[in-house]
Amino acid sequence: MAMESAESIRSIFVTGLRDAHALENQALSIMNRQIERLENYPDMAARLRSHVEETNGQISRLEQILTSLDESHSAIKDLGASLMGNMAALTHSVAGDEILKNSFANFAFENFEVASYRSLINMAKRGGFDSAVPLLEASLQEEKAMAAWVEQHLDAVTERYLTLASSGAQASH
Template sequence: MATPQENLLDWLRDAHAMEQQAEKMLKAQSERLEHYPELKARIDQHIQETLGQQNLINECLSRLGGSSSTIKDMTGKLMAFGQAVGGSMMSDEVVKGAMAGYVFENVEVATYTVLIAAAEAAGDTQTKTACEQILPQEEAMAKWLLEHLPEITKAFVARSDDPNLEAKK
């Protein structure tokens, strides 16, 4: 059996690894985007949000006497690297990347929803507040991606149909 505090600490480590993965994934995607400036700008904005989220999670971990998990962090970064390499090999990289981003953002939304409830159960108002700060950023990014998927898709299809344009990235 684990106490509410132990569960919270474990899930904060998971969140830390998830944010490490998000940073690597977003940076790889941003570096490759050339023909979709609005998507690139929104990803770059979310990279800055992600760095702030990492700081908030680190503060929570430190305050609770814990630290991040090197194994979880490395696994997350390795997964992000695999996603970046795999994505770069697809002819429709930008569309698949936007779809994957939307899915990932929803995993983050679920994670912070769980962390808020866990912090409340553990009586940790500071962690709850930190996660309540992060959650709307993740929700906003997921919403932005969902709303822009049709536009990204149409831009890709139009570029793909033109032999003089590159559509992939």
């Protein structure tokens, strides 16, 4: 097995950081669209608003790491991911069970972000980018907490949806 070069690890790490930055921009687009439409799920709206603030902090941490490496985020990746996030949110908005689809997607998305940060932490450690590790770990903990929150509230969201739908009320959002 060939030994990996420090430059190779750095390059992979920078690409991962740029991807994570774009991913967080996508998350903002998705959450902001969802918040606009949430009427009957105040707990979900409040948690999403809180996570928007966390996500803005995650973006700042990623930019801090990139700057420390004399790199910047990719505007093209950010724009593409943001557009994809808006399209995903719009796709769910026409579904009769929008809140359920959003909850499923949010759970998957949060766990994807958890995996991304775990991988970035591994890269940072392997590449000797020690100052990045605490910043990435802070973001990882926020993503784990959000994934756990979505999982813990899925049954309550489903029950509320069923109750509203059964009574003829607007249940989808």
